[in-house]
Amino acid sequence: MSHLDELESHSIYLMREAFHAFERPAMLWSMGKDSNVLVWLAMKAFAGHIPFPVVHVDTTYEFPEMLDFRAWAKEHYGLDLIVWVNQEARARGIGYENNDPVTVTHELKTVALQQVLAAHKFDALITGIRRDEDSTRAKERYFSPRNSDFEWDYKDQPPEFWNHFTTEVGAGEHVRVQPLLDWNEIDIWRYLEREKVPLPGMYFSREGKRFRSLGCMPISKPVESNAATIADIIEELKTTKTSERAGRAQDHHERNAMQKLRAKGFM
Amino acid sequence: MSTLSPSTTPVPAAPRSAPSKPVSAALDHLNLVVVGHVDHGKSTLIGRLLFDTNSVEDGKIERLQAAAKAEGMEFEYAFLLDALLEEQAQNITMDTTRVPFSTPRRAFTIIDAPGHKEFLKNMITGAASADAAILIVDAKEGLREQTRRHGFLLSLLGLKQIVVAVNKMDLVNYDQKVFDRISAELGEFLGRLGAKPTHFVPISAKRGDGLIKASENLPWYKGPALLEALEQFRATPPIQGAPLRLSVQDIYRFDARRIVAGMVEAGQVSAGDPIEFHPGGKRSRVKTIENWPATAPGVGQGPVGAGRAVAITLEDELFVERGQIGAPPGDTPTEAHVFTARIFWLHAEPLKVGELVPLRLGTQQGEARLVAIQRTLDATTLESSTGPASEVKRHEVAEIRLRVRRPIACDAGGRIPSLGRFVLMRGRRIAGGGVIDAVLRDESASADAAGGSPAHRAALLGHRGAVLWMTGLSGSGKTTLATALEARLLRSGxxxxxxxxxxLRTGLSKNLGFTPEDRRENLRRATELALHLADAGVVVIAALISPFRADRAMVAEKARERGIPFAEVFVNAPLAECERRDPKQLYKKARAGEIPLFTGIDSPYEPPLAPDVEVHTDRESVEQSLQKIADLAISLARPPEASVGEQGANI
Incomplete structure (x- = not known):
């Protein structure tokens, strides 16, 4: 059994445990590479039928190409897709034109997520976060409880071992289920390559640039790259030492921005 | 601060190793836990490993050096780890963290488990998923409390690949005698736990001695450097040659297929294999392995091996459910009722003898009663407590005996590790974990090949059946007390x-009247029914006037013959009081001659001469009477062996 097989099977195990344990689970989907691995794994876990809604928190600053991909993938996988926009914040004029990236991310992602969670009474959110993305994520559990204010009590996390998890929540609480926690960036690419998982084209080099990580249009910057295939990308990652989210402005706007976002409930 | 002290720190320049070539995908990935006493150098070691393997982001070292210089501090390798985790700035300390690094030969993930005592749960969370461990010990300080505690837990968690790093050798002048003494002492300690470290390696994480290659400061040491020792470890391989163990997670019916989804814990499964599900033992054959996408390369009808998630369909429409384990007929897991285990307890509230505690093993869930604590162990000294204890406190390790209410399928004694270990819950949290050492012959059920023996039922229910015979006049309060008693008993399990x-009169004895013969027949039927239910494990509360001593004696005798606990309760209230109450207006009708042969009016009531309990409902509160009867019922229902084990059923 290869490392990828091991990661795949464990992720599938986690998704099935989540589906069994919770009454109203949902899966977050951003159309990004990790998200697409998540959808792919869910298709495998449930033998070709994802038995819970897939939620896209739409900031309204999405790349048009990503929206095309969203429409295509919804049909292709037969997703029960919920698209959610924080209309209230947009009506107030919250946006990159008027606000800093941390504020926008908080309003259009975190608050939007709170809204969709409340509207659909989800008790578990399956997310695609990985430990290697950001150092604050290094401490995460596979099943990570959040209180009704979305807060993550990282100082007193429940024990988690031998494939036993926190599977019950109180009223208003939910659990973040994180099947990709053990994957790193290169595992994701190797898996995408092995499984031939469909991806948006923006990850691949066009005119010497490609996106390594995709977020909102105004704050996602491409990196210099000639990697036109997944194999090229894997070669490139072997030598790079810049961090994956270096192109994401909200992480760097101020010191510890990521930590602040996460304490408020961002993924 | 700008104290520009001349730095005597060995300033790291370029990494000393050749820049690591990335590992190939084929090389297995090793999860490594670093444990040991606080301040024995875990963070420094991890920082140094990151540095020496060239696993640090460009510019990070320089930034940290500049920062340290600006603060007037000596640069320390621990900063690397700290900075990586932003721990200093954000105060998120003391949790399990994961740090990747790689050497030309393999990829590692370090699971950093903190050394502080109260954060043991994080250490266990980390170490339980590790393939190998570095147990670090300070050469100058020697073995300390957490050195031993962590060593103990590594052995309990089943970690076999352990390397001991004797750190800070520079502080003892690289003295071989110090190293030998510590190695011998720790080796002996771990040996008593059945753990045998692969290597003892002298190092100085701070100076870089003995980490990636032999150090000239340690000329007497001929073994591998730490990294070389680590590279020899293997990712925990799936157990070889074991029979199939398929943990069922769920049954899916999203379409016409009825899919059994689960994890292959051991062995392998292919279409066409006969398969038996335990507990229960229902047998079928694997019809298909379900794959998505159906045409992907490498998918087929098996074999699907250990560690893989799988979805199968069966040839027969069996009632298979989550928690069952699929196995080859003839080589199935044990169905256990009672077993001994070694556990560690993490919850602030102690685990008490008699307590009913939720248990999870694989995907099985059940309830277990803590029957006995053979001994608790002080993990630091391995001294056992004197004799049996009544509770396991936080951070204690204990040998215990558990009885599960419904049998669980398991493989004890390390045969198939994932099916021999369990967690115990407190509320929503995992409160402890343990390893099953031996499945005991269930004493209370051992007489029977026949599964339906009273003893077997008693084991299942946690108590045995009994008959509580409440006699008294109509209106004396039998029904009131019986109803309250039933509720209280049910509440306490x-x-x-x-x-x-x-x-009886509206059903089973509908055809009977109130002549002495008919009353006797009614009582015979009531007796048979009560005894049958008691045999089936029920505590029967018979609330019957049963006016005649001879009849009641006959009931008691039959119960005695069949070995069923029996007690007579006299619900005593004077006739006048009963007639005053007259809840069903029966006395009124009897006085009017509408009911012939009514007990107390025109038929005698013979009060018991020596009842087991007598309650006076005319002068006691219902609560007072109830307490006496409930105590009696509980003592009757208590299984003979459960002198300690069933204390939980106190009312």
Missing amino acids: VLAAILDGDM
């Missing part, structure tokens, strides 16, 4: 049922 006159 005792299966109880009421058998009363109205129920």
Whole structure:
């Protein structure tokens, strides 16, 4: 059994445990590479039928190409897709034109997520976060409880071992289920390559640039790259030492921005 | 601060190793836990490993050096780890963290488990998923409390690949005698736990001695450097040659297929294999392995090996459910009722003898009663407590005996590790974990090949059946007390049922009247029913006037013959009081001559001469009377062996 097989099977195990344990689970989907691995794994876990809604928190600053991909993938996988926009914040004029990236991310992602969670009474959110993305994520559990204010009590996390998890929540609480926690960036690419998982084209080099990580249009910057295939990308990652989210402005706007976002409930 | 002290720190320049070539995908990935006493150098070691393997982001070292210089501090390798985790700035300390690094030969993930005592749960969370461990010990300080505690837990968690790093050798002048003494002492300690470290390596994480290659400061040491020792470890391989163990997670019916989804814990499974599900033992054959996408390369009808998630369909429409384990007929897991285990307890509230505690093993869930604590162990000294204890406190390790209410399928004694270990819950949290050492022959059920023996049922229910015979005049309060008693027993987990006159007269004895013969026949039927239910494990509360001593003696005798606990309760209230109450207006009708042969009016009531309990409902509160009867019922229902084990059923 290869490392990828091991990661795949464990992720599938986690998704099935989540589906069994919770009454109203949902899966977050951003159309990004990790998200697409998540959808792919869910298709495998449930033998070709994802038995819970897939939620896209739409900031309204999405790349048009990503929206095309969203429409295509919804049909292709037969997703029960919920698209959610924080209309209230947009009506107030919250946006990159008027606000800093941390504020926008908080309003259009975190608050939007709170809204969709409340509207659909989800008790578990399956997310695609990985430990290697950001150092604050290094401490995460596979099943990570959040209180009704979305807060993550990282100082007193429940024990988690031998494939036993926190599977019950109180009223208003939910659990973040994180099947990709053990994957790193290169595992994701190797898996995408092995499984031939469909991806948006923006990850691949066009005119010497490609996106390594995709977020909102105004704050996602491409990196210099000639990697036109997944194999090229894997070669490139072997030598790079810049961090994956270096192109994401909200992480760097101020010191510890990521930590602040996460304490408020961002993924 | 700008104290520009001349730095005497060995300033790291370029990494000393050749820049690591990335590992190939084929090389297995090793999860490594670093444990040991606080301040024995875990963070420094991890920082140094990151540095020496060239696993640090460009510019990070320089930034940290500049920062340290600006603060007037000596640069320390621990900063690397700290900075990586932003721990200093954000105060998120003391949790399990994961740090990747790689050497030309393999990829590692370090699971950093903190050394502080109260954060043991994080250490266990980390170490339980590790393939190998570095147990670090300070050469100058020697073995300390957490050195031993962590060593103990590594052995309990089943970690076999352990390397001991004797750190800070520079502080003891690289003295071989110090190294030998510590190695011998720790080796002996771990040996008593059945753990045998692969290597003892002298190092100085701070100076870089003995980490990636032999150090000239340690000329007497001929073994591998730490990294070389680590590279020899293997990712925990799936157990070879074991029979199939398929943990069922769920049954899916999203379309016409009925899919059994689960994890292959051991062995392998292919279409066409006969398969038996335990507990229960239902047998079928694997019809298909379900794959998505169906045409992907490498998918087929098996074999699917250990560690893989799988979805199968069966040839027969069996009732298979989550928690069952699929196995080859003839080589199935053990179905256990009672077993011994070694556990560690993490919850602030101690685990008490008699307590009923939720248990999870694989995907099985159940409830277990802590029957006995053979001994608790002080993990630091391996001294056992004197004799049996009554509770396991936080951070204690204990040998215990558990009885599960419904049998669980398991493989004890390390045969198939994932099916021999379990967690115990407190509320929503995992409160402890343990390893099953031996499945015991269930004493209370051992007489029987026949599964349906009273003893077997008692084991299942946690109590045995009994008959509580409440006699008294109509209106004396039998029904009131019986109803309250039934509710109280059910609340405390005792299966109880009421058998009363109205129920008999409107059903089973509908064809009978009130002549002495008919009364006797009614009583015979009531007796048979009560004894049968008691045999089935029920605590029967018979609330019947049963006016004649001879009849009641006959019931008691039959119960005695069949080995069923029996007690007579006299619900005593004076006739005048009963007639005053007259809840069903029966006395009124009897006085009017509408009911012939009514007990107390024109038929005698013979009060018991020596009842087991007598309650006076005319002068006691219901609560007072109830307490006496409930105590009696509980003592009757208590299984003979459960002198300690069933204390939990106190009311």
